[in-house]
Amino acid sequence: MSVLKLMPSALAGRKLATIGFLWLVLVLLAAVFAGVIAPFDPLELDPVNRLAEPGWPHLFGTDHFGRDTFSRALYGARMTVIIGVGSVVVALLSGGLIGMLSAYFTKLGHFLMRGVDVLMAFPALLMALVLITLLERSVANTIIVIGIVYATTTARILYGMTLKLKNEVFVDAAVCSGASHRSILFRHILPNLISPLLVQASFIFAFAQLQAAALDFLGLGLPPEVPSWGNMLSEERIYLTRAPWLLLYPGLLIILSVFSMNLVGDALRDNIDPRFKDDISGV
């Protein structure tokens, strides 16, 4: 409820953020209807028409397999949404729960947060590389690995936010009413975390795209046959001079989408409870 209310007021008077939001809606539509809109099968090989220039019928040209870049870009939108949402869910669920419980149950928290500290000390991208090599490349594993990277920061953030809320007078009041731990955590604390979490989620969504693209680039992200914008860049990067469009379009798509998500996140952040402004990382 408050989430839906948040958006229009956050976007009010912010032209750039509104354009960003509309772009994201477009990406979402492309993701949902990729199967309907795409003029070609994104995996269909056509060696005769390989490396075709943008034009008709291949709006964005074709890659070195002769696959239609436009169709792949549409399906790439789907991967963008899946990776983004997946990473956000993993990060918020695991990190969020750890952070919340740690702040609420201080003894458990002391232990759990030390674990988070250990994980924080690990260089995130390197750890992701080791993990993905260990788990093998797949969409699910990419999501898990990126989710874990952001779970630690999310845990830290939620830890801080929950600590603040825990010291709020209305929590004391709930305790004095005799409310149970569960009720205090999920009825009194969690609803107050929704909007900062939404802001955090938008930043995780944005940066997960860059992380996923970086993993794809290093050949340790999504399986290469999956049409994602990162894979498209990674697979076709040697064609920078021979077929520039193969790098230009997916690159611009990534930049636009990450930029839009950041703009929307920023707009949301400006609209949020000032209590939590410092906590949200934007990274």
Add this chain to the structure above:
Amino acid sequence: MKLSRAIRSFALATALTTLSTSVWAEGVLRYATVGEPPSLDQQVITSDLTTTIAHHIFEGLYTFDASNAPVPLLASGETVSEDGKTIVISLRQGVKFHNGEEMTSADVLASLKRWGEFGSRGSLLFDHVESVEATGDYEITLNLKEPFGPWKNLMAFINGGPAIYPASVMDGATKEPISPDNYIGTGPYKFGSWDPNRKIELVRFDDYVSPEGEADGYGGKRVAEFDALNFLPVPDAGTRIAGLRAGDYDYAESIPGDLYAELDADENVTTILNGGPIFGLVFMNSKVGPLKENFALRRAIQSALNKTPALQVAIGPEGLWRANGSFAPEGNVWYSESGTENFSAGKTEEAKSAAAESGYNGEPIKFMVSTNYPFHYDTAIVYTKQLAQAGFNIDLQVYDWATLIEKRAQPDQWDMFFTHHGFVPDPILISVMNDTYPGWWATPEKQELKNRFTASSDEAERQEIWSEIQALIYEQVPTMKTGDVYTYNIASPKLQGMGEATLIWPSFWNVSK
């Protein structure tokens, strides 16, 4: 006033940098490699990159001339007994190791023994060797169990071959590659330093004793013109190309085929084709799984494939690949057309019915490929499509190379895998001939032909037997060749003496800039 001072200091800095560029780059060859070699120990490591670097340091008794015929290098000649079982090799005198000591038969004996026991390709020869001994300071004698034709080719093939090290280095050496401080050879360049991740530097060996005669292939006179050779790991192909164009490298290897036309037309870039083609191989599992002994099914798979589109996608321009079914390129003494009518049939419907006849009912066929080599992956993608159209249920599994290597050693993990093979001067060196190579092809028919093939030393007879083996390969399909790929490298036009094409590995003696 402040601004002018800023400009002045900037100009000074620029002058300094340009000055220093020209100073250090003069006598040094800067070679952009695809990565770092696992080791420079020639005897046990078969990586092409190892040889590209190491054959400037280490030399064998023989090497190949431009026609791929073996010629003496550290040897000065040999005599073979009437029965073909005793080979006496005489060594060149006065040849110096990089540590200043002279090479004698003791060093050669120790090197051959270690190679025979632990070297990558040592057993191919030493399975047939009764004994090897030093029969003089500059003479070594090989006693064979039976006549063995390919001995000289095996001695001349330096990749995983019998490079000669000092006896002191060979003392106690095993399967584990020797350490860099033991990289002591007789070649025109000596090992300088290995700066992990950054470069491998070879420096000119001033006491080098060159073989006589005109340079011919790897044979003949060798002169080190550069002060140093720097091999710099540049794993990204785009960066290698950009770096060569920007003048940061003099030579860059393994360039994607699709860019050939563009680079060939660029006057700031010289393209150099490799003389010996490499070829992709799809191995089939003869130990476990649906393909184990079902040769009919294997042939059905083979006939479903049309190799040309895969080559188009994976390599690109026409000139850089041949849809050639023979295991040796056209013009080579080992070229044969037997069995090659099945090389690239592309008969989808026939394959479908043939598969059904063979008893195949759609069980998944696990096909492993690595992304470390883009052409493996690209080819596998096309094959998977074609096989799916012919009704095969292909489970494509994409791994990194290290994982694939581990998985393929476990017979229950796969049914087919993709690899590639370098050019070899003698078919005995092709991996499918090795019974223990993953795929484990060791049918009685193969054994029989292989025994005849190695026992003969008559060239014509051996060629005849090889063509029978090739026919058998197309019948039992232990592996499928994907076609010849002519890789190419690019160089700065400033380099002198490179020649039109590389024999097998690029060499930088007799080259200057």
Add this chain to the structure above:
Amino acid sequence: MTEAILSIRDLKTHFQTQAAGFLGEKKVIKAVDGVSFDIAPGEVLSLVGESGCGKSTVGRTLTHLEKSTAGQALFDGQDILTLSPAQFRPLRRDIQMIFQDPFASLNPRLTIEQTLGEPLFIHGLAKNWAEARVLIAETLDLVGMAPEVMTRHPHEFSGGQRQRIGIARVMILKPKLVIADEAVSALDVSIQAQVLNLIKKLQRDSGISMLFISHDLGVVRHISDRVAVMYQGEIVEMGTKHEIFENPQHAYTRKLLSAIPRIKTRQVNA
């Protein structure tokens, strides 16, 4: 004096400050250091003192918001300090607390109905929302608010109204003892008077005992039966309202009283 409903003996609440790292040294702050007093049924006892004297900690300790270090607090004959959280929960119905900041003491995400209904269900005073709504409406009426406000959120109310809701949340349970921690300090003077009158009236009408914690001597004089003056964690003087305000014994009490600015005027409200 009749039997005390609450009897505190030598209460101590000390805090340990957590230094950085697990090897960091800990410091002890003696917020409450040996406090004893009784509250009789229907009596209002005020704890008065300046910031940091420990008066709020006494209230928070009695409601288990802080852990006591030593001492005894007999409520209806039972020592409530030694109870586990689960054992204490049923007693919370009888011991309620009014908080200082009406802006912070209501959960911004819950409606008034949800906020007031929660304690009813926890303590089994209502079985369903129909029953609960009747009780909520009654209590809202008691604090001078219309039942229509039930569906609204706290941010739609002014400070005075919110404090009324806060009081309603306490009164809805019909507690025996109310601890009011600076209950009117955050309100503007004109609103403060309304709320003070309300608290006083509710206390009188239902005979609730009250521990009234405040730094404002005027407010304290207005509402209390007896007064305890706290200084640095201890009670330095305790007595009836008149004893304390008209004949203070302790030097600190006198200092406090003399520091209050006074308005020289005609007796407008006499």
Add this chain to the structure above:
Amino acid sequence: MLAYTAKRLLTLIPTLLAASALVFLFVHLIPGDPASILLGDTATAEEVAQLTREMGLDQPLWVQYFVWLGNVLQGDLGTSVFFKTPVLSVIAAGAETSILLACMTMVWIVLIGVPIGVLSATMHGKWVDQVTSGGAMLAASIPTFWLGLYLIFIFSVGLGWFPSSGFPSLSDDGGLANLRYLVLPSLTLAAPNAALIIRLVRASMLDVAREDHVRTARAKGLHPANVAIKHVFRNALIAVAAAFGFTFAALISEAVVTETVFSLPGIGRLVVQSILRRDYPVIQGVILVIVVLYMVINLLVDLAYARLDPRVSLK
């Protein structure tokens, strides 16, 4: 301060132990082994097994761990399977590049990010602010490899201003002039990080600007620039200092992609390559060293806090 530092270093030990065990476990669970990679395509299973035995990799995992841990405690991180040289020297070789790259990137971040951030904050709400903060967000949205590829294409291949790739050591011929190899990579890395610093400086300054003491400073009649620098920026620096520290730590490890694009012999690429060739000791060593670095920087940040913010006392 010294006692505090010593204490803090002590508390690192359990964290390091947990981290090292975790790394060791993960790294060794990765399928594939160094022996078969070393020996290449033609090696047989027997040969691989033999080499595995010679390298001691056939021992149970926990035995290997404690042997390794014992050596680590004596300052020996082991020997690279691949390079046959001590892991420490392999890391040291990569560290030169990584640290120089990180330092140069930090220079850009400070030179570009801080002034723009200050400008953006002081011009809060004006078009300058909108352009710079929008631009910063855009810069933070560009995949670094994409930016790197285009920078090489334009500035090396096209204009020939800077070398395209690689980095000869400063001790090599060329000396300090070799730093020009790091110009493009450091700019690539700086783009997103400077963007984050711009945003952080701006946000922190806006936060501080709302504080009461800034009003006091203005009430003194100080010039707005003086207020912005001496009172607002100086206090905002407390929040920014931590970001500098952690950015520096992150630059060393997160530069993998940039190092790959520019073929820099840095620590990030070393790890990627070591993962690909299963050079366990190097992977373990690098991650351990980076964890230590992270913790040391964490400590330095705390010490910096104590210097920047007198309210923080270290005990």
Add this chain to the structure above:
Amino acid sequence: MALLEVENLHIAVSVGGVLQPVVRGISFTVDDNETLGIVGESGCGKSMTSLAIMGLLEGTPVRITDGSIRYDGTELLQLSSKQRRAIMGNRMAMIFQEPMTSLNPVYRIGDQIIESLRQHKSISKKAARARAIELLDLVRIPNPSERVDSFPHQMSGGQRQRVMIAMALSCDPKLLIADEPTTALDVTVQKEVLELMSDLQERTGTAIIIISHDLGVIAETCDKVSVMYRGKIVEAGTTENLFERLAHPYTRGLLNSIPVVDHDVEWLEAIPGRVPTLGEELSGCAFHPRCPIATGLCIAKTPGDTYIAGNHAVKCHYADQVAS
């Protein structure tokens, strides 16, 4: 001519682009050696008035929409910001409500006083430091030569407020504005700070404006009082006159709302209703919804000033009735 003359001052705050009036035309004067108290409840506009006089509204969404503020005959609202800064902290100084946060936590208090001194006077660092110690001594900080090097967090709230006063007095201002100077302090400390201020005034002859919600503080320290309600001064006069005959129902209600320590009151005579919110539009007298004696006239017509005795001005149609 008084030292400070505020005339018909209007201030509005911009909320989402719309200007909402906060101060609706107030006028008052302060003279040398005089203390003016401005009293009112939260939201009445008293703090905005003090910031407007000081010139601290720049960079906030608050605007002065009309009126004039003259200092020593100079129209402050027409000065350039540079000219304005030459007066700020120099001839006119301010202390704030929150002593805990009003000092920069990262600088030593001495340095903060010195900064103020050197901003307006050409004085050596050494001399400035000596003066800072002198000032700390003046505001009765014990051990001033040591405490000059303390950081704000090392001092108590009362001490910090003294430092603020020392800083404000550093350039011998002729006008000192104190916005809720003691609200955050305990009563005992409040008493000391207020005494300090009046002692200093006796010594220097500075004019002081004290802004407070506490009628007691104002009554005890000020020569003149202005009572504000919803952006207007509803009652003003000398302290003596005003408290002698409270003539506005609001002032009267305010006084009756305060529980006193010196005698018992059974029930407080509270003002009903609540303080109107910012955007609320009220016709006539803004106090009419809460006023016990309001009539139709109060709703229809905005009351002007009625003078009770001398300068005792009251904005109420029935001022005479209330006063008697």
